[in-house]
Amino acid sequence: MEVAVDDIVHVPEWAAPPSPRARQAWRAIVLSVAYVAVYVTLDRISFIEPLHGINITPWNPSTGVMLALLIIKGVRWSPLVLIAELISDATLSQIPVLPAPLFVAATVVTVGYAGAAAILRHVRFEASLRRTSDVVVLFLVASISSCLVASGFVATYAAAGVVPWTGFADAVFQYWIGDAIGIVVFAPPLLMITQSSVLPAPTDRRRNWLQLVEVPAQGASVVAALAAVFLQIGGDHPFGVFYVLFLPLIWIATRRGVVAASWALLAIQAGLIAGLEIRDQWEVPLRAFQLLMFALAATGLMLGAVVSERHRLSLALAASERRRAAILNTARDGVLTIDAHGQIQSINPAVERLFELPGNLLIGHDIHELVDAPPDLLARLRRITGAPAAEAVCWELDARRADGEVFPIELSVGRFDPPGTEQYTLVIRDIALRRKAEARVRKHQAELAHVSRVSLAGEMAAGLAHELSQPLTAITAYARGCLRLLAGSVPEPALLHEGLAEVVQQAERAGDVLDRLREFVRGGEYRRVLTKVKPLIDAAVSLTRMDAMQQKVEIAARVDPGLPAVLADRIQIQQVLLNLLRNAMDAMEGTNTARRSIAVKARRKSKHAVEISVADSGPGIADEVTDRIFEPFVTTKPLGMGMGLSISHSIVESHGGSLRMARNVPSGAIFFFDLPTAEAVTSTDAG
Amino acid sequence: MPDKTVFVVDDDAAVRQGLRFMLRAAGYSVEAFPSARSFLEDYDPRRGGCLLLDVQMPQISGLELQQRLNVRGWRIPVIFITGHGTVPLAIAAMKAGAFDFIEKPLREDALLENIERALHWNDRAYEERLERATLQTRAALLTPRERDVFELVAAGEPNKVIARHLGISFRTVELHRAHIIEKLQARSLSDLIRMAIIINSNPNT
Numbered sequence: 001m002e003v004a005v006d007d008i009v010h011v012p013e014w015a016a017p018p019s020p021r022a023r024q025a026w027r028a029i030v031l032s033v034a035y036v037a038v039y040v041t042l043d044r045i046s047f048i049e050p051l052h053g054i055n056i057t058p059w060n061p062s063t064g065v066m067l068a069l070l071i072i073k074g075v076r077w078s079p080l081v082l083i084a085e086l087i088s089d090a091t092l093s094q095i096p097v098l099p100a101p102l103f104v105a106a107t108v109v110t111v112g113y114a115g116a117a118a119i120l121r122h123v124r125f126e127a128s129l130r131r132t133s134d135v136v137v138l139f140l141v142a143s144i145s146s147c148l149v150a151s152g153f154v155a156t157y158a159a160a161g162v163v164p165w166t167g168f169a170d171a172v173f174q175y176w177i178g179d180a181i182g183i184v185v186f187a188p189p190l191l192m193i194t195q196s197s198v199l200p201a202p203t204d205r206r207r208n209w210l211q212l213v214e215v216p217a218q219g220a221s222v223v224a225a226l227a228a229v230f231l232q233i234g235g236d237h238p239f240g241v242f243y244v245l246f247l248p249l250i251w252i253a254t255r256r257g258v259v260a261a262s263w264a265l266l267a268i269q270a271g272l273i274a275g276l277e278i279r280d281q282w283e284v285p286l287r288a289f290q291l292l293m294f295a296l297a298a299t300g301l302m303l304g305a306v307v308s309e310r311h312r313l314s315l316a317l318a319a320s321e322r323r324r325a326a327i328l329n330t331a332r333d334g335v336l337t338i339d340a341h342g343q344i345q346s347i348n349p350a351v352e353r354l355f356e357l358p359g360n361l362l363i364g365h366d367i368h369e370l371v372d373a374p375p376d377l378l379a380r381l382r383r384i385t386g387a388p389a390a391e392a393v394c395w396e397l398d399a400r401r402a403d404g405e406v407f408p409i410e411l412s413v414g415r416f417d418p419p420g421t422e423q424y425t426l427v428i429r430d431i432a433l434r435r436k437a438e439a440r441v442r443k444h445q446a447e448l449a450h451v452s453r454v455s456l457a458g459e460m461a462a463g464l465a466h467e468l469s470q471p472l473t474a475i476t477a478y479a480r481g482c483l484r485l486l487a488g489s490v491p492e493p494a495l496l497h498e499g500l501a502e503v504v505q506q507a508e509r510a511g512d513v514l515d516r517l518r519e520f521v522r523g524g525e526y527r528r529v530l531t532k533v534k535p536l537i538d539a540a541v542s543l544t545r546m547d548a549m550q551q552k553v554e555i556a557a558r559v560d561p562g563l564p565a566v567l568a569d570r571i572q573i574q575q576v577l578l579n580l581l582r583n584a585m586d587a588m589e590g591t592n593t594a595r596r597s598i599a600v601k602a603r604r605k606s607k608h609a610v611e612i613s614v615a616d617s618g619p620g621i622a623d624e625v626t627d628r629i630f631e632p633f634v635t636t637k638p639l640g641m642g643m644g645l646s647i648s649h650s651i652v653e654s655h656g657g658s659l660r661m662a663r664n665v666p667s668g669a670i671f672f673f674d675l676p677t678a679e680a681v682t683s684t685d686a687g
Numbered sequence: 688m689p690d691k692t693v694f695v696v697d698d699d700a701a702v703r704q705g706l707r708f709m710l711r712a713a714g715y716s717v718e719a720f721p722s723a724r725s726f727l728e729d730y731d732p733r734r735g736g737c738l739l740l741d742v743q744m745p746q747i748s749g750l751e752l753q754q755r756l757n758v759r760g761w762r763i764p765v766i767f768i769t770g771h772g773t774v775p776l777a778i779a780a781m782k783a784g785a786f787d788f789i790e791k792p793l794r795e796d797a798l799l800e801n802i803e804r805a806l807h808w809n810d811r812a813y814e815e816r817l818e819r820a821t822l823q824t825r826a827a828l829l830t831p832r833e834r835d836v837f838e839l840v841a842a843g844e845p846n847k848v849i850a851r852h853l854g855i856s857f858r859t860v861e862l863h864r865a866h867i868i869e870k871l872q873a874r875s876l877s878d879l880i881r882m883a884i885i886i887n888s889n890p891n892t
Binding site for chain 2: 466469471475476477480481485488495498505506546550554
C-alpha cells in the first residue's frame, strides 16, 4: 500500500501549542496581577484602627501573602512587591503624603521582607513546615524582620513629620504586631498549599467515618469558642474567655497536624476580626487581641508540627519495618539474631524451612542445637566482631535438621549492639548443592585426568617395555645359569643360591614396575593423602628414563632435604610431573642444544607450601602461546592434542595451587607448582 | 692364541651380572663393564674375544662405542643386545659392521650360538662387512676436500693432475694425501686404492 505524499498532514503554525517560554511568561503576568489585586484588597480590608492616618494597623495579612510569594518565587520578585506596597500605601493614606517618604517606606518594607525570604531560602527551612524546627525558624524570622521593618517604616514617616517622635514606640509596636501576626497566620497555609507533597492527615485511614463526624465537630468547636469570647460568657472583661480558643486549636492540632492547625488559626483570626468589627463598642484596641493571637498561633503551629513530625517518623519507621520484613521473608538464606548467651532472639521464615521446625521451637533455643559450631563460638564471635576492622566472618560448618539430617552450611556473622545488650546476626546458607557441584567438578576432573593418564601410559609403552625387559632379561640369564649349574657334574650350591636369589629379586623388580603402571592408570577416584615428595618425583623420573636416554636428555632431580610431607593425590601429581617431563623432552627434541638437560627441583616455599619446578634447556615457549599455554587444545607440538598442560593445570588447581611458567636462563622454560603441606591443612581447619 | 673371553657392556647392573652368571655357568670366561668408557680404558685389542653390547646406554651409547672401535681398528666382533622397539638401531648397528644382534629378553640358545660363532669367526661375508664398515667409519672423518682428493687418488691420478683438476697447489694435494692416509690408516697407495674399492662397493651384496 502506498501512501500519497499529500496525505501527510501539515500542522499550521498558528495551531502549534504555545512554547513553554511563552506559557511561563503568561503565568508570571497572571500571578503578578493577581498578587497586586489580592495584596491591595487585603490591605484595604485590614485597614483597621490606623495610627496617624497612614498604614500603621494592628493586622496586616497582606504581609503574610508578601512573604509567602518571596519565599516560594524568590527575591527576584521584589520589584512587584514594591509596586504593590506603593499602590497600597498611596491609596490607603488618609492624609497627603509626599512621594519621597512614601517611596522610602515602601522600599524599607520590600528590602526587609526580601531579606527575610532570602534567609529562609538559605537556612534549612522547609515551606511545608513538616518539622518543628521549620515552625521555630518561621516565628523567629517573622518576629525579627517585622520588628526591623516596623522601625524603619515608622522612622521614615517620623522623619517626614507625619508621625510625631513621641508616638514612635507606640507606632512601631502596632506595626510590628500587625505584620508578625499577618505572617504567622497567613503565610503557613499559603506555603503549605503550594507544596506538592501535602502531608497525609495523621488520622487512621480505616476510621473514615470518624473523620466525617470529627471535622465538622472541630469546625463547630472553633465557632463555639469564638462565640464564647464575643458573648462574654464568664465575665465582662473582653479577654475573660479568650483562652477558650486554645481548646479547639489544641484538639485540631493534636488530631490533624500542622496543616489543619494553620487553617484553624486562619479561621480564628478571621472570626476575631469579624467579631470585633461587629461589636466595636468595646474600647479594647485590636492590637491587644493580636498579642494574644500571636501566642495562640505559636502554640497551635508548634503543637501541629510536633504531631505531624511524629506521624511522619512513625510512617517512615513502619515503611522501613515493612521493607526489612520483605527482605527477610524473601531471603533464601536463614537470618537469625542471637544474644550474648547464644539464645535465638529472632528468625526469618527461611530458618524454619532450613531446619524444618516452626518458629516457636526455635526462638529462645541455643544456637548450638542447630549448628555444629565450636563450643567457644560466642567467645570467638566477640573477639572477631569486636576487632576494629571487623568484616563479615564466614565459616563452613555442619547443621542439623529436625529429623537429624546433617547438611553443610556457610555461616556469616555480624554484630549489632542495641542499647544495654549484645547481639549477633547470623546468616545461614545451605551449601549442600554447592558442595555437590564441587564434588561433581572434582569427579569430572579426575575422570578426565584418568583418561589422559591412560593415553599417557600408551605413549610411554616403549619406556615401560624397557623397564620390564631389563629384569626379565636378568631373570632369564640367572635361571639359565642355574639350570646349567644343575646339569653340571660338580654341585655348586653357593652359586645356585646366588642365582636364584637374583631371580627372585628381579622378578620383584618387574612386579614393582607393573604395580607402578597399574597404579598410574587406575580409576579416577580422587584421593588425597599425606605423601613424601621425593618418591613422587623419583617415580615420575623413572617412568621417563628410557625416553630421556633415547633423546640424550639428562634428568637431574634435586629434592631439598627435610621437606615436609604434602597433601596430594600421588597419581595425579605424578601425572603432572610426567606431563611436564615429557613436554620438556619434546621441546628439546630436534634442537641442537649442546646440553639437553631437565632439572626437577623441590623446595620449601613457605610454612604451608612446597614448590616443585621442572626446568628444561630447550628453546623456550614462544611469546604468542605463553598466555594461552594452559588452555585446552593449545599446543606447540606438531602431533599434540594440547590437553596435557590443561589437565595438569586443573590437577594443580584442585590441590589449591596454580601451575605457572617462567623463562629459564639461558634458554628454555620452567614450570612451577605448589603443593600444600600438612601444616597448611591443619591451620585451615583451625581458622 | 686369541682369548675366548666374552666382554659384556651394559649399564643395567642386573642384566650385566645376570649375563655374566649365565655365561660363566656355560663355561665362558666373562668380563663385565658398566659403561663404554670403562671398557675402552680396560680392553686390550690383542686379546680378541667377543663383545656383548647394550645398544642403549647413557653417555656413550653402544653404537658410539662401535664407531670408536672401528676408528681405532679394534676388530672385536660385536653382538648387540637390543630392546623392544629399537630395530632401527639394530639395522644401523649391522651396517656399521656388527657381528649380529639379538633382542631382549634373551634366548639362551641364540645367544650362545652367536657367541660361539663370534669367538671362532672365519665368516668371509662378515669379514668384508666389518672391513667396509671400519673403512666407512674412518672415511666419514674425511673433510669434503679430502674426499675429493681421495676419489682422484683412488682413480689412479698423479698428484700433479689432481692439483690441476681441483685448482689447488701440488703441495696442498700432498698435504691432503698425508691426512687421508693417516685418517684411513692406509699402509700404501695400493692399500688406499683397495680401501676406495671396498668403501664404494655396494654394502648389500
